[in-house]
Amino acid sequence: MEWTSILALFGSFILMLVLSVPISFAIAISTLITIMISLPLDSALTVVTQKMASGLDNFALLAIPFFILAGNIMNRGGIAIRLIALAKALGARLPGSLFHSNVLANMLFGSISGSAVASAAAMGGIMSPLQKKEGYDPEISAAVNIASCPTGLLIPPSNTLIVYSLVSGGTSISALFLAGYLPGILMGLGIMLVAGFIAKKKKYPLEPTPSCKDVMLKTIDALPSLLLIFIVIGGIIAGIFTATEASAIAVIYTLVLAVGFYKEVKIKELPTIILESSITTAIVLLLIGASSGMSWAMANADIPYLIQDALLAVSANPIVIMLFITVLLLMVGTFMDMTPAVLIFTPIFLPIAMELGIDPVHFGIIMTFNLCIGICTPPVGSALFIGCSVGHVSIDRVLKPMLPFFVALILTLLMVTFIPDISLLLPKLFLNYSPM
Numbered sequence: 001m002e003w004t005s006i007l008a009l010f011g012s013f014i015l016m017l018v019l020s021v022p023i024s025f026a027i028a029i030s031t032l033i034t035i036m037i038s039l040p041l042d043s044a045l046t047v048v049t050q051k052m053a054s055g056l057d058n059f060a061l062l063a064i065p066f067f068i069l070a071g072n073i074m075n076r077g078g079i080a081i082r083l084i085a086l087a088k089a090l091g092a093r094l095p096g097s098l099f100h101s102n103v104l105a106n107m108l109f110g111s112i113s114g115s116a117v118a119s120a121a122a123m124g125g126i127m128s129p130l131q132k133k134e135g136y137d138p139e140i141s142a143a144v145n146i147a148s149c150p151t152g153l154l155i156p157p158s159n160t161l162i163v164y165s166l167v168s169g170g171t172s173i174s175a176l177f178l179a180g181y182l183p184g185i186l187m188g189l190g191i192m193l194v195a196g197f198i199a200k201k202k203k204y205p206l207e208p209t210p211s212c213k214d215v216m217l218k219t220i221d222a223l224p225s226l227l228l229i230f231i232v233i234g235g236i237i238a239g240i241f242t243a244t245e246a247s248a249i250a251v252i253y254t255l256v257l258a259v260g261f262y263k264e265v266k267i268k269e270l271p272t273i274i275l276e277s278s279i280t281t282a283i284v285l286l287l288i289g290a291s292s293g294m295s296w297a298m299a300n301a302d303i304p305y306l307i308q309d310a311l312l313a314v315s316a317n318p319i320v321i322m323l324f325i326t327v328l329l330l331m332v333g334t335f336m337d338m339t340p341a342v343l344i345f346t347p348i349f350l351p352i353a354m355e356l357g358i359d360p361v362h363f364g365i366i367m368t369f370n371l372c373i374g375i376c377t378p379p380v381g382s383a384l385f386i387g388c389s390v391g392h393v394s395i396d397r398v399l400k401p402m403l404p405f406f407v408a409l410i411l412t413l414l415m416v417t418f419i420p421d422i423s424l425l426l427p428k429l430f431l432n433y434s435p436m
Contacts, residue, residue, distance in 0.1 A: 005301035009034040009294070023340050024283070027290040028052070034297045048293045055292020056285060059244060060173065063162050065281040066247030070228075071113040072277045073254040075122065078264035079225045083108045084126055086222040088207065089215045096199020097207040098134060099141070100192050102127045103148040107188045110152015112228055114159050116375060116383050120149035124390035134205055140198060140401045142391030147405035148191045149383050150372035153338070154184030154365065157232050157250070160338050162243070163288065164364045167295065167346045171360045173243040174236045175427040179361050183369055183416045183423055190408040198404070224257055237430050284339060291343030298347055308352045318356040322417060325349050326370060330410075333374015337382065341371050358420075359435040365423040369413050376402070376409075 012033045016026035028048065035044040084105045091100030102123055110119035124145040131141040153160050156177035165173045210218075231253060232246045241249065258265040265273070298304060311321050329349070332341050346367065353363040375383045378395060388395050416422050420435070427433035 051293040052289035063247040069277040070250040099195035111155035143401035146387035178426040329370035
């Protein structure tokens with residue numbers, strides 16, 4: 001019965017993906033087919049709908065629509081230009097300074113907007129003409145933008161980590177947020193190292209050295225936007241508010257900033273922004289609801305335990321098993337977006353990781369890092385498509401320049417995977433978090 005359920009679940013799911021069925025419906029239908037193996041249709045429909053409803057009945061999920069709304073307001077609020085100006089001032093004298101500006105701006109903007117795609121579009125759209133004017137190769141410029149845009153998904157606030165917290169059974173969102181900082185920064189530094197090496201080899205020009213006054217002015221101009229990160233994370237660490245409450249405060253802060261301070265967003269534009277945020281929220285919540293049903297179906301069929309036994313039969317060495325899981329997650333990331341991948345594969349791989357003594361917070365960062373790489377790769381990498389589009393280059397031309405960045409990303413991923421303190425140091429310092 002268990003293997004029949006596995007074949008029914010994953011076979012029907014993969015078939016519907018091949019047929020281009022929207023992923024939320026593919027998850028729900030494959031779940032229904034699997035449950036119908038042991039229950040009649042009416043009972044199966046009742047179970048699926050109940051599990052979808054109970055999966056959405058969680059207070060922590062309120063953070064997602066608020067952070068989406070805050071990100072959309074900031075996307076329209078002139079933040080991209082200010083962050084790029086600051087990044088250019090900070091990285092002016094480094095080899096390939098416009099590459100480093102792109103990476104730094106993606107790290108800052110991505111962490112505030114919470115979207116790798118928005119970051120790739122905003123930063124690539126502004127940086128590409130500047131880089132082309134200075135003689136930078138368009139393919140390499142696009143590769144730098146694509147490789148660095150997911151860094152903001154590790155640096156909080158991150159909706160992906162909120163989803164992981166929910167599906168992992170309530171892992172501390174505060175600990176996950178803090179755990180993402182050092183891996184996200186290491187990810188950005190790895191990309192900058194490769195970009196600097198390429199720039200030095202190709203002898204790209206350096207930017208003029210900015211004066212201290214210029215750096216100060218650009219910092220002051222960008223500071224109100226950067227304060228959002230400190231307000232959200234500082235309030236959570238200090239215990240002033242929860243992550244969900246912090247998301248509501250982020251909306252209020254971004255409204256004041258974009259409408260009242262920067263004056264880049266008009267009151268009449270707010271209904272459109274709210275509507276766009278509602279549509280995005282509906283898509284994410286439908287995914288979460290459908291995946292809650294799939295998680296129950298997998299648990300009911302003992303699928304996580306079967307996969308765990310199969311992996312442990314291959315090797316009892318934790319390093320070998322984690323390498324195997326890493327390869328599987330990298331493969332998953334090439335054909336599935338981050339949110340559904342987290343929802344589907346966390347219930348499968350987290351019990352195995354915990355059996356090996358890996359802390360849930362640490363594993364959440366490992367999983368998110370893996371899937372960040374996935375959205376930069378073909379065939380369905382959203383960041384890859386957007387980065388090529390705004391950089392005006394074809395995918396086949398950008399794949400070769402991407403290779404050294406993939407090497408840097410995978411090496412950094414292995415560091416994060418096998419050195420737990422990279423993820424757990426800040427939660428232990430600021431939250432007195434006790435890893436398992």
